[in-house]
Amino acid sequence: MNPLRTLILAAAGNDAVRRAVATAPVSRDVVRRFVAGETVASAVDATADLVEHGLRVTLDYLGEDTSDRTVAERTVRAYLALLDQLHETGLACDAEVSVKLSAVGQALDERLALDNASRICAAAEQCGTTVTLDMEDHTTTDSTLRVLAEVRRAWPATGAVLQAYLRRTLEDCHALEGARVRLCKGAYAEPASVAFSDPHEVDLNYVRCANALLAGSGYPMFATHDPRLVEIVAERARWHDRAPDSFEFQMLYGIRPAEQARLAAEGHVVRVYVPFGEQWYGYLMRRLAERPAAVAFFLRSLVSRS
Numbered sequence: 001m002n003p004l005r006t007l008i009l010a011a012a013g014n015d016a017v018r019r020a021v022a023t024a025p026v027s028r029d030v031v032r033r034f035v036a037g038e039t040v041a042s043a044v045d046a047t048a049d050l051v052e053h054g055l056r057v058t059l060d061y062l063g064e065d066t067s068d069r070t071v072a073e074r075t076v077r078a079y080l081a082l083l084d085q086l087h088e089t090g091l092a093c094d095a096e097v098s099v100k101l102s103a104v105g106q107a108l109d110e111r112l113a114l115d116n117a118s119r120i121c122a123a124a125e126q127c128g129t130t131v132t133l134d135m136e137d138h139t140t141t142d143s144t145l146r147v148l149a150e151v152r153r154a155w156p157a158t159g160a161v162l163q164a165y166l167r168r169t170l171e172d173c174h175a176l177e178g179a180r181v182r183l184c185k186g187a188y189a190e191p192a193s194v195a196f197s198d199p200h201e202v203d204l205n206y207v208r209c210a211n212a213l214l215a216g217s218g219y220p221m222f223a224t225h226d227p228r229l230v231e232i233v234a235e236r237a238r239w240h241d242r243a244p245d246s247f248e249f250q251m252l253y254g255i256r257p258a259e260q261a262r263l264a265a266e267g268h269v270v271r272v273y274v275p276f277g278e279q280w281y282g283y284l285m286r287r288l289a290e291r292p293a294a295v296a297f298f299l300r301s302l303v304s305r306s
């Protein structure tokens with residue numbers, strides 16, 4: 001892994017760094033570039049704007065790794081409130097939600113995470129939309145896939161996420177035949193025993209997995225900003241005779257918006273992952289770890305305005 005990425009991910013776990021960044025006056029301005037706001041209302045506003053521009057949305061209430069039942073419950077309630085609002089504003093047909101099981105109690109008890117995820121899936125169904133279960137670090141992969149399998153018995157449209165950097169992922173693509181599957185590169189610092197560390201190997205695995213998903217009968221969701229991968233996926237989709245509405249591209253809020261618009265104008269389904277909520281720190285750090293240029297931008301803002 002790139003040393004700067006390792007350093008930033010390590011800093012992300014440091015309490016002193018966390019306090020310094022979270023309390024810097026400028027942080028909120030910088031965060032706005034990647035996060036839709038702290039409230040349900042701001043998330044719904046951002047969603048309406050994206051939908052108006054021909055994009056679809058998946059919303060993530062920020063927060064992860066809780067070992068506190070009260071916090072897990074608060075997260076579930078935030079999702080229920082959000083789903084209500086999406087329904088009331090008529091946005092539910094274009095906007096779904098993404099849920100991290102660690103935010104709804106996975107570390108405490110897998111059963112609690114399953115129950116909480118099921119509550120969100122039930123509400124999503126009532127509102128006319130779906131849920132995707134985000135994938136976190138490799139120590140949670142088996143547990144997340146177990147919960148997903150359970151949830152999909154009642155709500156088969158629930159989406160999975162697979163990470164191309166994991167050596168196991170091609171096998172998981174086959175195991176999830178017929179499902180909605182988001183394929184991403186993977187955002188966590190993982191050991192070489194389970195993950196490819198060479199970016200080229202990750203890309204090759206991404207293409208192998210994309211082919212497997214496109215050859216299957218499921219609904220693949222290609223989450224990447226990588227121009228080469230976007231081009232390869234579009235070409236492979238044509239080769240597999242995929243109708244435009246039988247797969248989609250996904251990108252993060254605030255990243256390559258012009259490319260999002262271009263793909264949508266070409267007739268592709270494009271979904272933007274929109275994070276919101278007060279717990280933006282870990283999310284921001286992962287985005288910064290991916291882009292040295294964004295780190296420079298962030299540090300410059302801290303120096304010039306704090």
Ligand SMILES: Cc1cc2nc3c(=O)[nH]c(=O)nc-3n(C[C@H](O)[C@H](O)[C@H](O)COP(=O)(O)OP(=O)(O)OC[C@H]3O[C@@H](n4cnc5c(N)ncnc54)[C@H](O)[C@@H]3O)c2cc1C
Nearest residue numbers: 134135161184185186187223224225226250251252255273
């Ligand atoms: C919708 C969505 C959902 C995700 N869900 C998960 C999840 O559940 N679990 C998980 O582990 N990870 C998730 N990720 C994160 C993902 O795993 C990667 O860490 C992240 O997307 C960066 O990888 P990349 O494919 O965009 O390519 P990178 O290797 O980061 O970048 C490749 C190329 O893309 C272009 N690019 C990238 N970023 C930018 C930018 N800011 N501006 C301009 N060009 C850029 C550049 O040309 C760059 O060289 C998700 C990502 C997306 C888009």
